[in-house]
Amino acid sequence: MRTVITKDISHFSDFKNQLLYWANQHREVVFLDSNQYHQKYSSYDAVLAVDAFTSIKTDYENAFQDLYQYQSQTKDWLFGYLSYDLKNDTEALQSNNFDGLDFPDLFFFQPKKLFFIKDDEVEIQYLRMCDDEIEADFEEISTIISVNVTLSEVEVQQRIPKENYLSKVSKMLEHIHRGDIYEANFCMEFYAENAQIEPLEIYQKLNAISEPPFAVYFKNNFQYLLSASPERYLRKEGLKVISQPIKGTAKRSDDSVLDEQLKTDLAKNEKERSENIMIVDLVRNDLSHTATKGSVQVEELCQVYSFKQVHQMISTIVSEVENTTSPIEILRTTFPMGSMTGAPKISAMQIIEALEETKRGLYSGAVGYFTPTDDFDFNVVIRSILYNAKNQYLSFSVGSAVTSQAIPEMEYEECLLKAKAMFEVLLGKREKG
Template sequence: MRTHRSFKIHSVQQCKESLLQWSRNYGHVVWLDSNSHHDPYSSFEACLAVGASTFCNDLEEIKSFLRQTPDWLFGYFSYDVKNVLEDLTSSHEDGLDFPMIQFFQPQKLIVVADGQLHFKYLDAIGHEIESDFAEIHDTKSKGDALKPRETIKIKMRIHKDAYFEKAHQFLEHMHRGDIYEANFCQEFYAEEFQLDPWATYQKLNRISEPPFAVFARFSDKYLMCASPERYLKRIGTKVISQPIKGTARRGEDKLEDEQIKESLSLDKKERSENIMITDLVRNDLSKSAVKGSVQVEELCKPYTFKQVHQLISTIVAEVPENKSSIDLIRETFPMGSMTGAPKISAMKIIEDLEETKRGLYSGTVGYFSPNGDFDFNVVIRSILYNASKKYVSYSVGSAITAQSDPEKEYQECLLKAKAMRTVLEEG
């Protein structure tokens, strides 16, 4: 079904930049970049899927495709898929208008791994591999060479006083026992603003260099994502989830940096946030897991990224070989790190108190492989853009627990927003 060819490359970084620029030729693009982060569950350095052969826009279409067609699918599930999975609704402002689900079977798939470019083209266009490789080789990165543009005016959907009021309402729900954790998000946005999505992504990625970076184009809609978090991965009968809860800034020097990292790893409130979500993930995975197979491989382990330190836990489970990959998504989505606990109660209260339809933000982007395996990130630390409407948006959130100080939660949101704001304001 696919023609395979591999070519050695001399510079992985230069090759990645050329691939990304080359993708400008296509209306449907998913670019996944690990930024050379390696863990036991890494699959490749980067990959590029372009050209849409087949579209799948709902859960049953994807399930049917995976059952009947042993091939690749790339795309996303937005946060609002929750409304299909549960008796929930979303009626807030939505300036971006991303469809709820979009997946496509790529005509051309190019994987960067082991110092090589691996081309995997549909057989009907396999003859284009040689010429595409030559074209990619000759493509030069435009870097950040953008023409001067107008100053962006970033607006807040929830102003500071309103944020504090809403945070206190979350706390009231917790004191009543309705929930014990909720991820409270807010949107920053700009209207009538044009940007170059490719150059914007490159800047954002360079600032953050995260393990689950994504550039995606779906016609006139773009995602520029610097996510550090994996939602869910399947490798045969093994399923892996790596939720993040707990954030601290980087230090001014090495000594301060290590002190901040150690303080984060010992912080009772931050660890409590993480452990609550780890328990939620364990419960989600247990719906399908072979009895006794759900294990916590890492609990509240501190990881360091260019902008922040984070606490990450790794939960794994074994599932039956014939378990549907889509059913695994159904049973675990949305990810607990972006909702709270109990999950459904938290989502209802979130919908009541937030003021923006999350859409693709706090959803997930990734792929299904021909054997049914998959890997999906969490869409955070991201800029979203509707080119037709000239609407650009980024959202940030933090976990509210009974121990939360609204001022500290607000400052955590601003810390998480720093990279996106810097990229947009500096142009």
């Protein structure tokens, strides 16, 4: 049981920063920030969960079954992540590529302390065992003065050189032309060894550059995710399930006329639309595994949304489920998300594993939460920096959807566009590999 109280906050952005700095003293932290981006499906402007009372950490074997047991028995707020490699639990697949990060495949925790920010109020929920700390914690949070830290540059290296990348995309195209797949999301890693960073400062800078609707600051002891994700994987509201895959990217311009033209061009781009529609079909199929008959609908097709860094093409697919359907089953039958795999899904994942050189891990997985009433909301882990402070390994990956119309050089440029914000944060400039 939790004690719930509500407090007024006068300066939204200041309070968010104070809350983050206070949170960082804890071993487990999940901070989710919508950056007040206007969106139809949203519950809070920001959420903070800290300090595990119970937790689950496991590799991919029987991961969804273990999560089902944990979630169904706990029946409380749970925060954490699903890594991409949980694919190996649901299908006869493997992840044998290099892994410098060494994160568990799945991690969730039941937080002792929760903060839900909406407009000028914060709802605080503490487990009864520590509810006598609410007032002292709130006083401490309200008096924190954040200090700007000078960030040292990180020496970023590219796992797949440009020539190799172009060759691998060409091989992907061979698979497509043979009919093995229609589309696959091919990713490459940028990394730094012996990297010493201040994760919270890096996160705040990355978030300020992009201001996306699904930003995450995640900490589990010495493991960090600093995410500026614009994409929702899956949300459940009552009996309704919502998926919002992104496929289609265009750069932005400081010139408002040109910027509007770039947006219009993206909306009309047949290659980008075909990428998006292929994934919409895949998501419709995934949702049908748990949907009530005839309930899978496309609410929005190939709608262009603007973010600070890029324009993106987003579709919204919804379904209805029975009230007896487990939230874990909905996740299991749709994971990993189609926007990060391809179609057909299993063949695409097999080819991805063969051509990529890094284990994806939490990249292209999902971070989010379960509510006590079996609702949930999860993002897609993209535009993100992963960091293991113990072995000082830093990693970020970017990818693009390869279809029959793909031109390897343009796919490479799209990857660099998506990496731009991470380079700005870590190097102060954009680098080309």
